Amino acid sequence: MGTQESDERAGGGTGRRALLGAAVLGAGGAVLGLSGTARAAGGGPGGGHRGGLKGLPVPTVIGHRGASGYRPEHTLGSYELALDLGADIVEAGDLVPTKDGHLVCRHEPEIGGTTDVADHPEFAGRRRTKSLDGVATTGWFTEDFTLAELKTLRATERIPANRPHNTLYDGRWEIPTFEEVLRWQDEQTRRRGKQVWIYPELKHPTYFRKLGLGTEERLARLLREYGKDRQNSPVVIQSFEPTSVQRMNRLVGNPLAVLLSGADSRPWDFVEAGDPRTTADLVTPEGLKEIASYAQGIGPTLDLIVPRDSAGRLTEPTALVRDAHRAGLILHPYTMRNENPFLPAEFRKGADPDGYGDAFGAFRAYFATGIDGIFTDNPDTGVLAREDFVNG
Ligand code: G3P
Numbered sequence: 001m002g003t004q005e006s007d008e009r010a011g012g013g014t015g016r017r018a019l020l021g022a023a024v025l026g027a028g029g030a031v032l033g034l035s036g037t038a039r040a041a042g043g044g045p046g047g048g049h050r051g052g053l054k055g056l057p058v059p060t061v062i063g064h065r066g067a068s069g070y071r072p073e074h075t076l077g078s079y080e081l082a083l084d085l086g087a088d089i090v091e092a093g094d095l096v097p098t099k100d101g102h103l104v105c106r107h108e109p110e111i112g113g114t115t116d117v118a119d120h121p122e123f124a125g126r127r128r129t130k131s132l133d134g135v136a137t138t139g140w141f142t143e144d145f146t147l148a149e150l151k152t153l154r155a156t157e158r159i160p161a162n163r164p165h166n167t168l169y170d171g172r173w174e175i176p177t178f179e180e181v182l183r184w185q186d187e188q189t190r191r192r193g194k195q196v197w198i199y200p201e202l203k204h205p206t207y208f209r210k211l212g213l214g215t216e217e218r219l220a221r222l223l224r225e226y227g228k229d230r231q232n233s234p235v236v237i238q239s240f241e242p243t244s245v246q247r248m249n250r251l252v253g254n255p256l257a258v259l260l261s262g263a264d265s266r267p268w269d270f271v272e273a274g275d276p277r278t279t280a281d282l283v284t285p286e287g288l289k290e291i292a293s294y295a296q297g298i299g300p301t302l303d304l305i306v307p308r309d310s311a312g313r314l315t316e317p318t319a320l321v322r323d324a325h326r327a328g329l330i331l332h333p334y335t336m337r338n339e340n341p342f343l344p345a346e347f348r349k350g351a352d353p354d355g356y357g358d359a360f361g362a363f364r365a366y367f368a369t370g371i372d373g374i375f376t377d378n379p380d381t382g383v384l385a386r387e388d389f390v391n392g
Pocket residue numbers: 004005006064091094107201238259299334335375
């Protein structure tokens with residue numbers, strides 16, 4: 001089965017890869033070196049055609065689904081707050097299509113978990129169970145709604161057990177389209193006098209292509225229309241499906257990144273094509289060399305950089321940072337979150353699912369591995385952690 005989900009609903013819900021291992025608490029971050037050196041993207045060993053990425057600070061702080069630690073994810077409110085909090089790039093957004101072919105910003109096609117669709121009796125009959133990348137999934141799916149219908153919905157907090165304060169904002173924002181994001185990016189760039197960067201991700205591209213809703217061409221068309229389809233455009237494109245990234249490589253010049261889930265997982269496009277390789281094959285020097293022939297970076301789960309033991313504590317870093325850099329790839333792993341259940345066990349403080357642990361300690365441990373950036377739900381914490389790291 002392919003995997004495209006982050007670890008979520010930890011301590012409070014039912015996410016596919018919820019992180020509810022034993023919470024073994026202890027003194028933090030022992031084994032990893034702590035001092036850092038200021039780098040600029042492009043100044044290190046990684047990455048061929050990185051275009052304007054070179055101008056961004058390293059480690060680069062990427063606002064995951066905006067500032068989703070503080071606002072319902074994938075809303076203009078979340079994206080704007082990420083910029084206010086100092087994110088260098090905003091993940092705006094994860095992209096899925098509507099029935100009438102518009103790209104909208106949702107983490108997955110199923111929208112019951114992040115909108116108020118269940119409160120709309122007019123859509124009760126749209127509830128379905130579908131096989132999504134081999135997983136039976138029940139709810140409401142973007143591909144069954146027109147854009148006009150989706151625009152009647154409002155975004156809600158995905159993980160209220162971990163982020164009860166965010167529910168204050170339930171109902172405030174609608175689902176953005178990617179076209180609105182492109183306009184928002186220009187408006188924010190003008191308003192702030194500084195280039196705003198975005199990092200859209202194509203979600204489930206093989207699933208949607210089989211439905212006749214290929215998303216790569218739609219994304220490329222929009223980027224072209226807005227003059228953001230070039231090597232130095234402030235738009236980095238990512239996907240968990242390598243063939244989708246290859247397709248984008250043929251369509252546009254933007255920097256590209258291949259996302260990597262757990263070592264045993266298989267990208268869904270590989271499953272559909274009968275390609276037996278797993279993520280473990282992709283992170284070998286040979287696998288990385290192949291990725292570097294069509295992409296500039298990888299977005300591995302943090303556990304591929306520093307695996308955790310059975311108690312959830314960090315172990316020794318793998319060779320992935322070194323090997324990726326040798327292949328000319330930059331690394332933007334995901335996802336750092338401040339709340340206890342999402343942190344490595346030695347950085348947790350107590351067991352409250354909505355309490356913060358020692359997130360600075362965890363950032364420090366991950367930055368020390370030499371990564372080029374990180375996706376985080378808490379960009380302000382990430383920016384301060386980078387300052388600490390760079391200043392030694
Ligand atoms: O795109 C980086 C990271 O967002 C991948 O995980 O599941 O949160 O999209 P996910």
